[in-house]
Amino acid sequence: MDETRYQGLGQLGGDSAIPESPEKAVLEAVSNPHADTQYLVRFTCPEFTSLCPVTGQPDFAHLVIDYVPGESLLESKSLKLFLASFRNHAGFHEECTISIAKRIESAIAPLWLRIGGYWFPRGGIPIDVFYQSGDCPDGLWLPDPGVQPYRGRG
Numbered sequence: 001m002d003e004t005r006y007q008g009l010g011q012l013g014g015d016s017a018i019p020e021s022p023e024k025a026v027l028e029a030v031s032n033p034h035a036d037t038q039y040l041v042r043f044t045c046p047e048f049t050s051l052c053p054v055t056g057q058p059d060f061a062h063l064v065i066d067y068v069p070g071e072s073l074l075e076s077k078s079l080k081l082f083l084a085s086f087r088n089h090a091g092f093h094e095e096c097t098i099s100i101a102k103r104i105e106s107a108i109a110p111l112w113l114r115i116g117g118y119w120f121p122r123g124g125i126p127i128d129v130f131y132q133s134g135d136c137p138d139g140l141w142l143p144d145p146g147v148q149p150y151r152g153r154g
Helices: 076-088 093-108
Strands: 029-031 041-051 058-068 072-074 112-119 128-132
Touching: 041 072, 041 076, 058 076, 058 093, 072 076, 072 093, 076 093, 093 112, 093 128
Parallel strands: none
Antiparallel strands: 029 072, 041 058, 058 112, 112 128
């Protein structure tokens, strides 16, 4: 195994505090050992939180991030810390979801990216936000995200 691809990672394998803000968070990349193969990577964050920019109250979401890696993989601990940095970030659902997608695109230049932000209701209305970087690659197995639409009580 080529261990040199892990050099330069600043967060994996050590103590890492949650960044103060998404802007201060660092998304790290690792060389993709199977860059010649098209495959899907899925990250699921069922307990994502941010703050309402008007009321300051917490907002909760279940995020599903799918991507087809190119030359780089997204290092998972850096993603975890990046997503956790939103807990004190004030932003509407749309801003949070799309800025996560753009940061991932900037960090690793995936061949394809899709993010589903399944937000819990605010003011009685669930606001789900979806982003996709283009058409799903031909022949890619794309499993269902597994998140049920909001149905309320009963």
